[in-house]
Amino acid sequence: MTSENFAISACPNPSPWRRALKTAVSALLMEAGYQAADCMALETLLEMTQAYITEAGRSSSTFAELSGRTQVMVSDVVMALVEMGTDFTAIPKHARRENKINFLPPVPSTQTPVSKILQVGEKKKHPLHIPDHLPAFPDPHTYIKTQCYKQPANEYQLVREKAASQKRDVEVALTRFIAKTGATHSLFKDDKSSFPLIACKPTPMPSLAGLLPADSQITDQEKSESDGSVKLKQQAQSVQEIGADAGADMTPDAEAIDNPYLIPAKIAKSKWS
Known part of the structure; x- marks a missing residue:
């Protein structure tokens, strides 16, 4: 016979020690001949038993x-029971006793699984001056650095x-924009939104467009011709300046030339002449 057959009203027992004490009190009530107990009466007996054990x-x-000891001995328990008026013998x-009720072993409580926390990097170990029983360091990115960017790809491929x-995305986006804003054709007669095609503008003489140069080609040609004329003018001016410098060298005023090797020779006058 166990204490589970004892009818008790539903009452909460959050503490495991409280549940064990309730089982012991229920077993003693069954030995005394009780078949059921109210929750309030059982809680009162629990409080009395707990107060007795605490005292x-x-x-x-x-x-x-x-006695100058830190650990309790049997003699200390005996003296406490004698002082409380209990016959320890x-x-x-x-x-x-013969009608003793056996207690079932306590059922281990189910522990809630600890949620796995994502770990970033390797945790730093304690230095020598910090004991190992202290909490470990957190993830390095919480107090050292946090990389919030991605390294750019440098490979050629x-x-x-x-x-x-x-480039393909830009072309597709531009084609769709032109297809939505201008005239379009479709491959299918009924469905005009799935495969839009840009409508071709008809011209009266389409063969003439291939023979005539484009506006950009004309502007480039005019620009190259103007650049060529400017270069020719600059070359002509440089030639004129060189000729003027050469004519100045032939003048008697040759002392203006800085290079001594280009100064014309002078014949020294004799003192007898």
């Missing part, structure tokens, strides 16, 4: 401290693929 432990600890007889995809 016995406090008194035993006080007698141990009075009846304890062995009560433990060997990836860069070319990215440039090609961007």
Whole structure:
């Protein structure tokens, strides 16, 4: 026979020690002949039993401290029970009673699984002056640095693929914009939104457009001709300046030339002449 057969009204028992004490009190009530108990009456008995055990432990600890010890011995418990008015000699007889109810082993409580936290990087170990029982360092990115950017791709193949995809996206976006804002055709008669095509503008003489140069070609040609004329003018001016400098060298005023090797020779006059 166990204490589970004892009918008790539903009442909360959050503490595991409180549940164990409630099981012991229920077993004692069953040995006394009770079949059921109200929740309020059972809680009152629990409070009385808990107060009795707490007082016995406090008194035993006080007698141990009075004797100059830190650990409680059997003699301290006996002195505490005697002071509380309990006959400690009846304890062995009560433990060997015949109608004793066996207690079931306590059921281990299910622990809630700890959620796995994403770890970034390797945690730093404690220095030598910090004990190991202290909490570990957090992730390095919380107090050292936090990289919020991605390294750019420098490989030739990836860069070319990215440039090609961007060019294709731009062309598709521009084609769709022109198709939505201008006249369009479609491959299918009924569906005009799936595959839009830019409408071709008809011209009266389409073969003439290939023979005539474009406006950009005319402007480029005019620009090249103007650049060529400017260069010719500059060359002519430089030739005139060189000729003027050469004519100035032939004049008697040759002292204006800085280079001594280009100054014309002078014949020294004899003192006898």
